[in-house]
Amino acid sequence: MTTLGMRGPVRIRREHAAVLVTFGLLVAMFAAGSIVYPGFGSGQVVVDLFIDNGFLLVIAIGMTFVILTGGIDLSVGAVAALSAMLCAFLLEQWHWPVAAVLPLVLLVGIGFGFGMGYVIHHFEIQPFIATLAGMFLARGLCFVISIDQISITNPFFTEWAQTRIPLGEETNLTPTVLIGLAVLAGAFWTLHYTRFGRAVYAIGGSAQSALLMGLPVARTRIGAYMVSGLCSSLGGLLFAFYTISASGLHEVGTELDAIAAVVIGGTLLTGGSGYVVGTALGVMLLGTIQTMLRFQGTLSSWWTRIAIGVLLLLFILLQRLLGSSRTRR
Amino acid sequence: MPGAVLEMIGVSKGFPGVRALADVDFRLFPGEIHALMGENGAGKSTLIKVLTGVHAADAGEVRLGGDRVSVTGPQHAQTLGISTVYQEVNLCPNLTVAENVFIGREPSKAGAIRWREIRRRAAELLTRFHVDVDPGVRLGACSLAIQQLVAIVRAVDISAKVLILDEPTSSLDRDEVEQLFTVMRRLRDDGVAILFVSHFLDQVYEVSDRMTVLRNGRLVGEFPTADLSRIDLVGHMTGRMLSTLEQLHVPEETARVQAEPVLKAQGVGRRGSIAPFDLEIHPGEVVGLAGLLGSGRTEAVRLMFGADVADSGTVALGGKPVSLRGPNIAIDHGVAFCPENRKSEGLIEDLTVGENIVLALQAANGWLRPLSQAKRQELVGRYMTALRINPADPDMPARNLSGGNQQKVLLARWLITQPKLLILDEPTRGIDVGAKAEIQKLVVSLAEDGVAVLFVSAELEEVLRISHKIEVLRDRRLIAEIGNIGSVTPEGILEIIANGTTS
Numbered sequence A: 001m002t003t004l005g006m007r008g009p010v011r012i013r014r015e016h017a018a019v020l021v022t023f024g025l026l027v028a029m030f031a032a033g034s035i036v037y038p039g040f041g042s043g044q045v046v047v048d049l050f051i052d053n054g055f056l057l058v059i060a061i062g063m064t065f066v067i068l069t070g071g072i073d074l075s076v077g078a079v080a081a082l083s084a085m086l087c088a089f090l091l092e093q094w095h096w097p098v099a100a101v102l103p104l105v106l107l108v109g110i111g112f113g114f115g116m117g118y119v120i121h122h123f124e125i126q127p128f129i130a131t132l133a134g135m136f137l138a139r140g141l142c143f144v145i146s147i148d149q150i151s152i153t154n155p156f157f158t159e160w161a162q163t164r165i166p167l168g169e170e171t172n173l174t175p176t177v178l179i180g181l182a183v184l185a186g187a188f189w190t191l192h193y194t195r196f197g198r199a200v201y202a203i204g205g206s207a208q209s210a211l212l213m214g215l216p217v218a219r220t221r222i223g224a225y226m227v228s229g230l231c232s233s234l235g236g237l238l239f240a241f242y243t244i245s246a247s248g249l250h251e252v253g254t255e256l257d258a259i260a261a262v263v264i265g266g267t268l269l270t271g272g273s274g275y276v277v278g279t280a281l282g283v284m285l286l287g288t289i290q291t292m293l294r295f296q297g298t299l300s301s302w303w304t305r306i307a308i309g310v311l312l313l314l315f316i317l318l319q320r321l322l323g324s325s326r327t328r329r
Numbered sequence B: 001m002p003g004a005v006l007e008m009i010g011v012s013k014g015f016p017g018v019r020a021l022a023d024v025d026f027r028l029f030p031g032e033i034h035a036l037m038g039e040n041g042a043g044k045s046t047l048i049k050v051l052t053g054v055h056a057a058d059a060g061e062v063r064l065g066g067d068r069v070s071v072t073g074p075q076h077a078q079t080l081g082i083s084t085v086y087q088e089v090n091l092c093p094n095l096t097v098a099e100n101v102f103i104g105r106e107p108s109k110a111g112a113i114r115w116r117e118i119r120r121r122a123a124e125l126l127t128r129f130h131v132d133v134d135p136g137v138r139l140g141a142c143s144l145a146i147q148q149l150v151a152i153v154r155a156v157d158i159s160a161k162v163l164i165l166d167e168p169t170s171s172l173d174r175d176e177v178e179q180l181f182t183v184m185r186r187l188r189d190d191g192v193a194i195l196f197v198s199h200f201l202d203q204v205y206e207v208s209d210r211m212t213v214l215r216n217g218r219l220v221g222e223f224p225t226a227d228l229s230r231i232d233l234v235g236h237m238t239g240r241m242l243s244t245l246e247q248l249h250v251p252e253e254t255a256r257v258q259a260e261p262v263l264k265a266q267g268v269g270r271r272g273s274i275a276p277f278d279l280e281i282h283p284g285e286v287v288g289l290a291g292l293l294g295s296g297r298t299e300a301v302r303l304m305f306g307a308d309v310a311d312s313g314t315v316a317l318g319g320k321p322v323s324l325r326g327p328n329i330a331i332d333h334g335v336a337f338c339p340e341n342r343k344s345e346g347l348i349e350d351l352t353v354g355e356n357i358v359l360a361l362q363a364a365n366g367w368l369r370p371l372s373q374a375k376r377q378e379l380v381g382r383y384m385t386a387l388r389i390n391p392a393d394p395d396m397p398a399r400n401l402s403g404g405n406q407q408k409v410l411l412a413r414w415l416i417t418q419p420k421l422l423i424l425d426e427p428t429r430g431i432d433v434g435a436k437a438e439i440q441k442l443v444v445s446l447a448e449d450g451v452a453v454l455f456v457s458a459e460l461e462e463v464l465r466i467s468h469k470i471e472v473l474r475d476r477r478l479i480a481e482i483g484n485i486g487s488v489t490p491e492g493i494l495e496i497i498a499n500g501t502t503s
């Protein structure tokens, strides 16, 4: 009877289009790098992208959950630094066993996320404000633990930092890469194959409707911040493995890199639309820019920031374009 | 009669400055279709929201199957067996149709959602309800009517003891309404208790067994439908005996046709949305667009406003050819457009009623020349009285108004700009009988003052009552233009639509 359901043939979804654009840009950038700089186009460079940015990948994945609900989490960098500090302190000063320290640190991250999510949901505080407070709190706690950098001498850590998993002849993986990929796969599965994940999208689409449809809005929103807290503290641990040290000054500004990666990966800041795969591509893109500058050698690393700024602007404009062609009927 | 499945005793609910429900009793029995009646703002939606735990009652109790319950929210209500379609579509526009039907209760295996199963079952359900839509399409890309149908499908499929439908038919056509009624009757025969809200008296009389009437948040009474005449019902709802419901007389005819047309469209069309058509509207003329759902009514008027851009044809406004590349151009030429979807395309919920009303006028004046405070108050006051917006408080946030009153606010916004051509897409959607007659009267009197009106409505009777000329659409094509002389009937128009020809 009713003939008016669809307007025109099914098109590529806008969120797909955004991910595809990011992917295309990444490939183009990488191809350009390989042509200009000898040695750029090797497998090890790709793997290094993962190794150098594994912690950012994990943190940005957590951020994706929060942004999908229409929120934002500014505390991720600080929570990551706090996790690393706590870990280093417990291992080095109190000589706790690794098996106890790691789960405890992750729990602290989850706890932070829960606290912020609770405040945001039940007291209807702007996520921006609540997580800004969380950021100051976590950053401050780092310095309560120690003003100075703590080097980690724990054998488990030092060994881990040197572990290389051979992949082909000239390429080596680190455990960080595997963890990053596992988190990515887990996040994808959670977002697309669990009720929690679908509720995350629903809330981002319309929190009011989600509530009226009988979805567990409180649980889901707080859950998203808990995921972000968990990912931040895991990211902090990965960073500690990477540098074998911890400092309250580490990972300043990581929250902004993470947000940039998420947005470049095609997720809408207003929530409800986006993919973790896009986020991973966004992280890779940021990493590729850095690598290119390193190969270039003479430009200061601040050029990375400028490139990220330009990219962000482009992507937000792109979303605007895709978005407006979508709402037009 | 068996005991009530659902009972509300002495329920009161106040909002700041408004007593939305005052000591209301309400009973719902299994196997009945119960209509909840009342004017805009009478408290119908509030009663439903208290029932499903969206709002906590200030006083009174809710009993389910005889036991007192305190419902904590829609999720809880669902687990108690109460399934609800709230007024205005409340689904997620960013998800697909299929997912909107199943979200929150997705079939899963070992914790993983089974998408194939969801798609299959959604397709099945949609076919069963004759909703012709691809389940994989994003809900936001669907028309309002489809969205409303999807919400109904979702609610019905959550096989519940109690089904609540708050104005489910406001965007639907006869056929869809009939289908919905068939489903409702079947559910009723299976023992489901159904609560139904509608401002269409015909529908209420057709489908309901009993009704409860509210007025200003108070219970007027509970009546078997068969024992209550329409006149009495309207009397109960409004508290006065209505004479406004009498036939409007459309002013006879037709000197105005000689004047320069306000709008003259030739071969205007847009691929995939509406085939090229010609249209002329003269000052003081009301042109009605008739057609079934999806016939291209909304699409046609959107082209006239520049809300969509035509890919063929020419438009002249006031004799001058213009290229309608966007709404601002149309507005500059004195065209006003009141869209069908007030929630997503019109009302700004966070602004006050007064601010919403002056929005378009202010925009037309330019933001650098603000209206004086006194002038604003005067204008807002005038239109709030003319449209009987209730509560008559211009400083209330628009989100707090009842659905019908929100619609009136939107209408006021465009009337206040005193346009030369007023385009109304379903202006009486969700508006109660009294106010509907008022709005129809207003349209007629606007036309007498020389305003040209392009009027879209799913209700053929309404189109016939107020328009001078009727454009009939079918399958996204304008198939006939008929002058509204005495002999035209709704059946006649339906026949034209069915046969696709002018007889």
Ligand SMILES: Nc1ncnc2c1ncn2[C@@H]1O[C@H](COP(=O)(O)OP(=O)(O)OP(=O)(O)O)[C@@H](O)[C@H]1O
Residues within 6 Å of the ligand: B015, B016, B018, B019, B020, B038, B039, B040, B041, B042, B043, B044, B045, B046, B047, B087, B390, B391, B399, B400, B401, B402, B403, B404, B405, B430, B432
């Ligand atoms: N959230 C709110 N805050 C303040 N006032 C409200 C709120 N919701 C409803 N109201 C007021 O309560 C009264 C009853 O509104 P309600 O939505 O129940 O009316 P209704 O009978 O459903 O009308 P309609 O037919 O127009 O949908 C109205 O005066 C409305 O302005």
Ligand SMILES: [Mg+2]
Residues within 6 Å of the ligand: B044, B045, B046, B087, B166, B402, B403, B404
């Ligand atoms: Mg209502």
